[in-house]
Amino acid sequence: MVILQGVVSGIVVERAEPGVEVVVVTGEHDLSTAPELERRLEAALDSGQPVVIDLLGTTFIDSTVLRVLICAREQAGERSVGFRCALGETTGHGVRRLLELTGMEDRLSAVPTRADAIAGAAAQA
Amino acid sequence: MTGRVSETAMTPLSSGFELELAAETDNVPLVRHALRGLLEASGVGEERISDITLAVTEACANAVLHAYPHTGGQFEASAALSAAGELVVTVRDHGSGMAPRVDSPGLGVGLPVMAAIADALEIDTPDGAGTIVRMTFDVATATAP
Numbered sequence: 001m002v003i004l005q006g007v008v009s010g011i012v013v014e015r016a017e018p019g020v021e022v023v024v025v026t027g028e029h030d031l032s033t034a035p036e037l038e039r040r041l042e043a044a045l046d047s048g049q050p051v052v053i054d055l056l057g058t059t060f061i062d063s064t065v066l067r068v069l070i071c072a073r074e075q076a077g078e079r080s081v082g083f084r085c086a087l088g089e090t091t092g093h094g095v096r097r098l099l100e101l102t103g104m105e106d107r108l109s110a111v112p113t114r115a116d117a118i119a120g121a122a123a124q125a
Numbered sequence: 126m127t128g129r130v131s132e133t134a135m136t137p138l139s140s141g142f143e144l145e146l147a148a149e150t151d152n153v154p155l156v157r158h159a160l161r162g163l164l165e166a167s168g169v170g171e172e173r174i175s176d177i178t179l180a181v182t183e184a185c186a187n188a189v190l191h192a193y194p195h196t197g198g199q200f201e202a203s204a205a206l207s208a209a210g211e212l213v214v215t216v217r218d219h220g221s222g223m224a225p226r227v228d229s230p231g232l233g234v235g236l237p238v239m240a241a242i243a244d245a246l247e248i249d250t251p252d253g254a255g256t257i258v259r260m261t262f263d264v265a266t267a268t269a270p
Contacts, residue, residue, distance in 0.1 A: 070232075
């Protein structure tokens with residue numbers, strides 16, 4: 001865990017109603033944390049429950065992390081597991097900038113709030 | 126002891142850092158944080174810092190991931206910020222050069238991202254001596270008045 005300016009870089013998995021696995025990604029993430037993120041996402045996908053990746057408190061990602069996110073989205077599709085990313089106004093500029101430069105935001109099934117993401121993932125079957 | 130404090134010039138002509146680090150992934154955020162510290166101290170705005178640290182993270186990731194497919198090693202990262210507001214960041218590795226890899230853990234977008242963000246990007250691959258990436262960023266207009 002790294003603490004920068006009071007923002008903890010962490011990965012926490014929560015279970016939200018109605019049985020959706022929410023992977024909350026906070027702070028900065030790059031190739032140093034990408035393997036751990038990948039493990040946590042695989043475990044969430046293995047649960048068979050719909051999965052949400054909450055990027056509302058993510059301040060920075062690099063292309064290694066972006067690849068992990070996109071692969072998780074594709075895995076969910078292949079397994080017919082509901083999936084959404086929550087990407088909103090509180091998501092850091094760094095995240096948005098990378099998505100804009102790579103044109104990959106539409107490959108993340110992104111919606112602007114956590115509630116939208118949970119509802120969307122749960123509804124998708 | 127008279128209690129008098131002598132005044133010294135408080136405006137450096139330039140500032141920066143030079144780091145020599147093991148080519149390990151944990152050292153990439155270290156470079157990013159050092160760069161953020163340098164830019165924040167110079168009053169550069171958050172969005173510009175965000176962009177620049179993205180480009181530099183991608184360059185350092187390349188140094189760590191691609192330079193040493195089989196063995197460990199070192200990489201160097203340096204930053205120099207002139208009083209005129211020009212930031213030059215150099216990332217150097219001593220690995221096997223820039224042959225494309227199909228097993229990259231990334232998306233292969235590091236170079237285009239760096240090129241899109243930096244005002245100038247130079248890549249040098251001296252024979253048998255790794256790769257040197259030099260990025261120039263104009264931050265003069267990004268600082269608060």
